[in-house]
Amino acid sequence: MAKRFHIEPFDEGTLVKLELLKLYVRSWLHVFISAQKVFWKDIFIYDFFSGAGMDSKGKPGSPLVILNELRVHCPTIVQKGLNVRLLFNEPQSDVFDNLKSNISDFFVECRTKSEFNCCKNCSTDDNCPFTVKFSQKEFNPFFSEIYPHMAKKPDLPRFMFLDQFGIKQITEDIFQKLTSLKRTDFLFFISSSFVRRFSELEEFRQYLKVEKEDFDESRPEHCHRVILNYYKRMVQNPEYYLAPFSIRKVANIYGLIFGSNNPRGMEKFLDAAWTIDKNTGEANFNIDNDKIISGELSLFPEDNKIKKIDLFERNLLQWLTDEERTNEDIYFFTLSNGMRKTHATDILKKNVSSLKITTTDKIRKGYFYLGYKPDKHLKIKKNE
Ligand SMILES: C[S@@+](CC[C@H](N)C(=O)[O-])C[C@H]1O[C@@H](n2cnc3c(N)ncnc32)[C@H](O)[C@@H]1O
Structure with missing residues (x-):
C-alpha cells in the first residue's frame, strides 16, 4: 500500500490531512512573514516525509501545499529581506525523482505566470526569494544528525510536517527533541488503530509504549485521543500545547498530532481544526456519536x-x-x-x-x- 501512495489519487482522509496542513501553514506563515515588525529573519519549514509532491491526478501533496502557501508571500520576503528555508526529504529514489521534477515544474509555473513581481526576476530557482533544499535520507538518523544544529538555536521559528507511514518514526526520543525546540511547531501523522491493535507486541513496543488498558475497547473510534494522551504524558512542561485530529479511512482511525510551545500556535491550530470540523474540531467523522x-x-x-x-x-x-x-x-x-x-x-x-x-x-x-x-x-x- 505504501508504495502506491503517489500513483493513486489521494483518498478523502488524506485530503483532510492536507487541508489541515494548508490552513495551519497559512496562519503560521502569516505570523512570521506578514507581522508588522520583523523579529526573526530566518524561518524554516521541514517536510521530512515529502512523498512525490502530488498524487496521480495532480492534487498537491504536502510539498506543493506548502509552496503554494508560501508563494503569495514572495514580495514580502523580498521587501523584508527574510531568509525562508524549506527542506524536503524523501528517501525512496523513484519518489524523490518525481518530487524534484514536480517542484521544478512549480518554479517554472511561478516564473511563467509572473503573478508576483518578484517572480519575474527569478530567472533561475536560485533567484527565488526562498530556498529549497532536498535530501534523500531515512528520517530517524537524519533528524539525529541535524538536531544538534537546531538545538543550538532553539528560538528560530520552525515548522515541521512529519507525515510518516504507520507508527515507527515519532519515538519518545524524537518527540522529546521536537518539544524541546522553543519556537518549533509540528504536525505529525500516526496510524492510531494500529497502535490500539498491536500495542502489546514486543516489536511495536520498541517504538511506542502505549498500554492496552489505555484503550476503551467499546470506543475504538477514540483511539487517537488515547495516542494524544500517551504523548501528553511525556511532556514535562505544563505550558506545552498538544492537540489531536482524528481521521477515519474506511475501518481504520489515523490522526494528526499538533504540538507547539506557544498558546497562539495552539489557537491557530484549533481555528484550522474547527474550520474543518464545525461540530467537535477534531475529526473527519462523528467522533462522539452525536x-x-x-x-x-x-x-x-x-x-x-x-x-x-x-x-x-x-x-x-x-x-x-x-x-x-x-x-x-x-x-x-x-x-x-x-x-x-x-x-x-x-x-x-x-x-x-x-x-x-x-x-x-x-x-x-x-x-x-x-x-x-x-x-x-x-x-x-x-x-x-
Ligand atoms: C504518507 S507518504 C508522504 C506523503 C506526502 N506528505 C504528501 O502529502 O504527499 C510517506 C512518505 O515517507 C517516505 N518514507 C518512508 N519511510 C521513510 C523514512 N524512514 N524516512 C523518511 N521518509 C520515509 C515514503 O517513501 C513516502 O513517500
Whole structure:
C-alpha cells in the first residue's frame, strides 16, 4: 500500500490531512512573514516525509501545499529581506525523482505566470526569494544528525510536517527533541488503530509504549485521543500545547498530532481544526456519536446537543463557580479543552447575568478580551 501512495489519487482522509496542513501553514506563515515588525529573519519549514509532491491526478501533496502557501508571500520576503528555508526529504529514489521534477515544474509555473513581481526576476530557482533544499535520507538518523544544529538555536521559528507511514518514526526520543525546540511547531501523522491493535507486541513496543488498558475497547473510534494522551504524558512542561485530529479511512482511525510551545500556535491550530470540523474540531467523522450530527433528533432537548460543546459549557461554568479567574486563565482553559475563544465568549455572554466581573480597565460591554497577555484585565467569578 505504501508504495502506491503517489500513483493513486489521494483518498478523502488524506485530503483532510492536507487541508489541515494548508490552513495551519497559512496562519503560521502569516505570523512570521506578514507581522508588522520583523523579529526573526530566518524561518524554516521541514517536510521530512515529502512523498512525490502530488498524487496521480495532480492534487498537491504536502510539498506543493506548502509552496503554494508560501508563494503569495514572495514580495514580502523580498521587501523584508527574510531568509525562508524549506527542506524536503524523501528517501525512496523513484519518489524523490518525481518530487524534484514536480517542484521544478512549480518554479517554472511561478516564473511563467509572473503573478508576483518578484517572480519575474527569478530567472533561475536560485533567484527565488526562498530556498529549497532536498535530501534523500531515512528520517530517524537524519533528524539525529541535524538536531544538534537546531538545538543550538532553539528560538528560530520552525515548522515541521512529519507525515510518516504507520507508527515507527515519532519515538519518545524524537518527540522529546521536537518539544524541546522553543519556537518549533509540528504536525505529525500516526496510524492510531494500529497502535490500539498491536500495542502489546514486543516489536511495536520498541517504538511506542502505549498500554492496552489505555484503550476503551467499546470506543475504538477514540483511539487517537488515547495516542494524544500517551504523548501528553511525556511532556514535562505544563505550558506545552498538544492537540489531536482524528481521521477515519474506511475501518481504520489515523490522526494528526499538533504540538507547539506557544498558546497562539495552539489557537491557530484549533481555528484550522474547527474550520474543518464545525461540530467537535477534531475529526473527519462523528467522533462522539452525536445523534444531532447523524440527524436522529431526540424528544429530550438535552440529547440534541453536541456532547463536546455541552460538556465544555458545563465544565467552564463550574470552574468559574469554584474560583475567581482572569480572562487569561479562561483563554488557557479554553485552549486546553480543544475549544476556540468564540466558544468561551458565547458561553460567557449567555451567562453574563450570573457573572461577577471586576476590572480597573475601561472595557466594552459584552467583551471578555480572552487572549494571551491581554491588554485588558478582567476577573470573573460565577455566582453559585
Ligand atoms: C504518507 S507518504 C508522504 C506523503 C506526502 N506528505 C504528501 O502529502 O504527499 C510517506 C512518505 O515517507 C517516505 N518514507 C518512508 N519511510 C521513510 C523514512 N524512514 N524516512 C523518511 N521518509 C520515509 C515514503 O517513501 C513516502 O513517500
